[in-house]
Every structure is written in C-alpha cells, then in structure tokens.
Amino acid sequence: MSYSDAVSNGLSIQEQVGFRHMPPWPADPDYRHFAHENVLTQGEIDAVVDWVNFGAPFGDPNLEPDPPVFPPGGSLLDTIDFQVAIEPYTLQSNVDEYRWFVISNPFPSTIYVNAIEVFPGLDSVVHHADISYDNTGASMANDLLDPLPGFNGSTGPPTYSFYMNAWQPGGNVVRYPPQWGIAVPPGTDFVIEIHYGPGAQGQIDSTVMNLEFVTGGNVRPVNVGWLLGSGNMTDGPLVVPANTVRTFHQEYTVPSNRSFVSICPHMHHVGVSYKVWYEHAGDSVPLIDIPMWDFHWQRYYTFQQVQPIPAGAVIKSIGVYDNTMNNPDQPNNPPQNIYWGSTTADEMFLCYFIWANYQAGDENIVLDSTLIVSAPSTLAPVVEWSAYPNPAQEMVSVVVPDAMRGPVDIQLLDATGRVVRSTQVNVFSQEPVTVSLEGLPGGIYHLRLQAAGKRVTGKVVKR
Numbered sequence: 001m002s003y004s005d006a007v008s009n010g011l012s013i014q015e016q017v018g019f020r021h022m023p024p025w026p027a028d029p030d031y032r033h034f035a036h037e038n039v040l041t042q043g044e045i046d047a048v049v050d051w052v053n054f055g056a057p058f059g060d061p062n063l064e065p066d067p068p069v070f071p072p073g074g075s076l077l078d079t080i081d082f083q084v085a086i087e088p089y090t091l092q093s094n095v096d097e098y099r100w101f102v103i104s105n106p107f108p109s110t111i112y113v114n115a116i117e118v119f120p121g122l123d124s125v126v127h128h129a130d131i132s133y134d135n136t137g138a139s140m141a142n143d144l145l146d147p148l149p150g151f152n153g154s155t156g157p158p159t160y161s162f163y164m165n166a167w168q169p170g171g172n173v174v175r176y177p178p179q180w181g182i183a184v185p186p187g188t189d190f191v192i193e194i195h196y197g198p199g200a201q202g203q204i205d206s207t208v209m210n211l212e213f214v215t216g217g218n219v220r221p222v223n224v225g226w227l228l229g230s231g232n233m234t235d236g237p238l239v240v241p242a243n244t245v246r247t248f249h250q251e252y253t254v255p256s257n258r259s260f261v262s263i264c265p266h267m268h269h270v271g272v273s274y275k276v277w278y279e280h281a282g283d284s285v286p287l288i289d290i291p292m293w294d295f296h297w298q299r300y301y302t303f304q305q306v307q308p309i310p311a312g313a314v315i316k317s318i319g320v321y322d323n324t325m326n327n328p329d330q331p332n333n334p335p336q337n338i339y340w341g342s343t344t345a346d347e348m349f350l351c352y353f354i355w356a357n358y359q360a361g362d363e364n365i366v367l368d369s370t371l372i373v374s375a376p377s378t379l380a381p382v383v384e385w386s387a388y389p390n391p392a393q394e395m396v397s398v399v400v401p402d403a404m405r406g407p408v409d410i411q412l413l414d415a416t417g418r419v420v421r422s423t424q425v426n427v428f429s430q431e432p433v434t435v436s437l438e439g440l441p442g443g444i445y446h447l448r449l450q451a452a453g454k455r456v457t458g459k460v461v462k463r
C-alpha cells in the first residue's frame, strides 16, 4: 500500500520476484497470452532487484501514485443478486486445512451468473477459494455428516459437478461478456472449497461470494465443465507406478462451433506439466502450457479475446507425471503406485473449460479490459480508435480517430515504458497507419497516439 510497506518487505520481495515465484503465473506466456496476466518482463524483474540492491530509494515524489481507493462496502458488482456466505468456521489446526462449504441454491428456476466476486473472511489465511455447483446432492450429504460447518476430505470425496471459478488473493471480479451467464439449474448446491494456510488455529473465517445475474432477455448460456478427462485419454488409464515418470495424452472432438472464454487444467501433486492445443484443417492453435505444474496455483485462465473453436476440431493434450523422489511434491516417501482418484494423494488429468455456443462476431469480443482503449481522463474526451490485428505478429494497423486528424505522433512502448518505435505521420483519412512489430520480442506493448492536445494509449499484444 505504501513506500514504507515496500521497503520493509524489500528483501522478501526481491527474492520472490527474482526467483519468479511472485507474481504467481504458472502458464507459459510465450505459448499463449491470457487476459490480465500476472507476468513481469525481465526488465521489470531487474528493476525490482536493482531497486533493493541500491537501498530502495524513494525516487521522484512527483511520480508517486495516489493510494488505491476502494469502493464503499468493497463490492465492485453493479448489484449483488445473491450472496453465497459460508457458515462462520473456526480453524481447527495450525496446519494447512482444505474445507468444502455447501450452500443451497434457493432459486426455483435456472439463474445465469454474469459476474462473481469473492471476499475472504480471513484475508491473510485464505489461500484460495474454488467455486462450483453440485447437482448430485453428494456435497450436501457430506456436509450433513460433519458436525462442523462444511466438510473435509476425510468425510468423503468432494463432488464438484461444475467448477465455476477459482479465486486467489489478488483475484478480481470475474465477469463474462454482457448477456453471457453461467447457467446454474434449480435444485443445486453451491460449493466453496477453501484452502486455509497454516498457523491460524482458533481464528474464525466467514468468506462470502457475491453473484450478479444477467438481466433482461437474450441470455447467452455459458457452460462450464471439463472436456478433457479420463474418458478422453488415448493411452490411459492413469496409472503411475512408484519410481516412474509417465506421459499421457487426451483428445476431444468439438461437436459444434463453440466460443471459449477460459481454460483451467487440473492435476494433483504427481503431475508436473500439462499442455493443451487444438488442431483443425492442418492448423495447430496453442491453448495453454503449464510447464511446471503447481497444485497451489490453479486458476481459470481467461483468453484475451473469445476463442472460437469450430466443430470437428480436436482439442489435444499432453500431461507428464513424475512419481519419483525427484519430484518434491509427490506425496509419499517412498513413492507409491498412483491411480486416478479424488483425494489429493491420488491423481487427476482434467481440463475444465468455460464456453458458449458460437455466434458470428464472437471472436471480436475482448475479455482483457486492459486491451480496451480509453483516453486518460486528464486529456481530451475519449476518442474511439482501433488497432488490428490484436494480438498481432509482424505489424499492426491503426485507424487514427477523426478528432486527431493532421500530424500525429505514434509511439510504441514496451512494458518497461521504453519507446521502441516512433513515427510522425500526417493523417487525413480513415486509411490505417501501419506500425511494424518486426524484430520485437513477443509480449504486451503500449501504443500511444498524440496529436494537438489529445492522447490515447492502448495495449497491443505481439504474439
């Protein structure tokens, strides 16, 4: 929150950032970029490391940002249509606890969830909260067997029917495009799985999840669920004998044209990597690569733009499992044979997706709000401009807004703010101006247009 906070945690920040443990982002950004990705460039990492090495100087006070302002009450939703609140739970131990809380869905007809936000009660203890809905009643039955609020793995396997969302510290509101909503049928139960960190015995947690529903008609139902599972393995079953490393593959043929919003691979502790792509008409399109799987950092990764996948395309995957002492996360000493199962000492090979049926134009829906361009508030009114294609490969075309006709300065800045391309052009029409990206490394860039008193900036992604 402040300079003094940063200084007093300087060495820890330097270590976490320098070793790329923080910010957590196990997906390989060179394989596929995602919306709002927590990825630092090497230049940014060096800046943090150098800052600590040089005694953490204050810097230019004129550049100090204002502290963030939080909305009253904390919620960023327009309306809270339903609050899913766990029964206050007293942590039972000083070691990590995993607990599943079950809340019945009171709505008599299907609801369509457009946005989800989570407020942990014990915000320094809750490591993650995974949200699903269960249409089998099994989670509720487990909860009833356990005298405390919720239940843990020892009273029966958690039943996730439909894994809706995963929240971690730093997680923001998850919002689907307008009129898109996750369909939650009546007669179901919401399940919030919480991982509590160690050292909090006796503290009371009361985490809540706020839901905002789609309003009005023309709802685009959004589906959630895994499309790659045990039945999709081409070389299953998933058996990893003790002291072996095994590789498995999956395939799923997409039955109809679909528009994908996000992807969430899932393994347990013996899994070490998971890569997913699709193939269609001779093309291969990367979806996600997690080269160093980490059970503690699981999430839904949202595509930067809606990702259509046509009927007949085959989604393929490769997963590697290391059941030897070389894998510090494998749960047994000495290693034991590992089979598919729902406790964390078993294994899984699942990939969840969130998708809707395809409609023309879906591919133009931008899901990364930082790619939606607006003018800085201190300058002239917001003017519309567009850059395409975005993400781009060798060049990007920019249509300069009418209000900025005449001599225009166009600059491309890298993530550290360094100007990597600069040009001045006279613009008299809607004819696009092209900016070359040739020779630049893949990543996120800022494209800045300036003309008499007006400035607009937007992000451009180089693949």
Ligand code: HEM
Residues within 6 Å of the ligand: 009, 012, 013, 016, 017, 022, 023, 024, 038, 127, 168, 169, 170, 171, 197
């Ligand atoms: C540049 C950005 C970030 C920096 C500098 C940073 C720094 C740190 C530091 C110094 C720690 C303490 C580690 C320790 O005490 O051993 C930490 C822990 C943690 N951070 Fe970050 N962090 C960043 C981004 C994030 C983000 C984006 C998230 C969530 C998505 C996150 C979630 C956590 C969690 C959950 C822990 C506790 C981990 C544990 O106890 O196992 N951090 N971070």
